[in-house]
Amino acid sequence: MKRLGILIVLALALPQAAFARGTFDPTTEFEQHEWIPIHLGPLNLSITKAVVYLMIGTALTILLGVGLMRTKKPGRRQALGEQIYEIAQVQVAEQGLPTKAIGRWFPYVATLMLFIWVVNIIGFIPLPLTGETWHGVPTWGIYAATSSLSVTLALALLTFVFTHVEGIRWNGPVKYFKSWIPEAPRALLFLIVPLEVLGQFMRLISLSVRLFANMLAGHILILTFIGLLFILQNIFLAVVVIPVAAVFYLFEVVIVVSIQAFIFAALSAIYIGSAIEPEH
Numbered sequence: 001m002k003r004l005g006i007l008i009v010l011a012l013a014l015p016q017a018a019f020a021r022g023t024f025d026p027t028t029e030f031e032q033h034e035w036i037p038i039h040l041g042p043l044n045l046s047i048t049k050a051v052v053y054l055m056i057g058t059a060l061t062i063l064l065g066v067g068l069m070r071t072k073k074p075g076r077r078q079a080l081g082e083q084i085y086e087i088a089q090v091q092v093a094e095q096g097l098p099t100k101a102i103g104r105w106f107p108y109v110a111t112l113m114l115f116i117w118v119v120n121i122i123g124f125i126p127l128p129l130t131g132e133t134w135h136g137v138p139t140w141g142i143y144a145a146t147s148s149l150s151v152t153l154a155l156a157l158l159t160f161v162f163t164h165v166e167g168i169r170w171n172g173p174v175k176y177f178k179s180w181i182p183e184a185p186r187a188l189l190f191l192i193v194p195l196e197v198l199g200q201f202m203r204l205i206s207l208s209v210r211l212f213a214n215m216l217a218g219h220i221l222i223l224t225f226i227g228l229l230f231i232l233q234n235i236f237l238a239v240v241v242i243p244v245a246a247v248f249y250l251f252e253v254v255i256v257v258s259i260q261a262f263i264f265a266a267l268s269a270i271y272i273g274s275a276i277e278p279e280h
Contacts, residue, residue, distance in 0.1 A: 030147055030216065033131055052129060053145035057119035064118060088113055092262070096269030098277050105272055108162070113265035119145050120215060120257040124249065147216040149208065156207035159268040167275030179278030203271055211260050218252040
């Protein structure tokens with residue numbers, strides 16, 4: 001009976017296409033369609049599924065921060081808030097930022113960590129936001145906004161811009177950009193300098209692609225395993241498919257979600273800190 005209940009929940013969480021034999025394509029879950037078209041000349045500001053999830057993530061991040069940090073009586077809620085605060089301060093901010101910059105940039109890296117964690121976690125909660133209906137009823141599904149490269153790239157761009165703005169602000173443009181040039185024989189500089197400049201832009205790609213690829217791969221694996229059950233239309237496959245999908249699901253929720261949020265925030269702190277106090 002318990003297994004049947006799980007199967008029903010998973011069936012409801014899948015889009016209508018999953019019930020058609022041989023037609024289920026998990027990649028369609030990540031397509032972006034304009035729910036509310038908003039075009040300002042060449043600028044497309046339309047509301048899509050990713051935008052809605054980001055709005056939900058923003059609201060939940062604010063509620064989580066206020067709920068954990070603004071408590072009148074000591075208790076478990078305050079203890080949890082203090083634990084998150086300590087991780088953000090000790091493990092993220094203090095490890096990457098110089099002391100003189102923690103007061104200015106701790107709020108950014110802490111918010112970044114919490115926001116990405118919230119957006120990642122709601123990506124594993126079935127919601128009726130697939131954009132599809134089944135007999136007039138919205139179908140439920142899982143989707144992470146961070147599985148969209150445009151979202152992770154926008155977050156990475158914030159860190160990229162802040163990094164170089166702070167580097168110039170603290171060191172001046174000449175000293176900062178000169179710090180990009182390593183100590184090497186002059187004959188090799190024409191080879192090394194372009195690589196150093198390229199390395200600065202590779203940080204942008206590294207930040208955005210790491211988060212995007214991990215979240216995308218996790219969701220595709222889960223949807224693929226569950227989709228096999230409906231594509232092959234064999235209820236006996238549930239004995240194998242559901243446990244495997246559950247393992248991937250728990251692995252993503254318990255480990256990947258938190259690690260990716262932590263890494264993104266930690267690397268952001270390191271990049272900003274290295275720009276404020278260049279090695280060279």
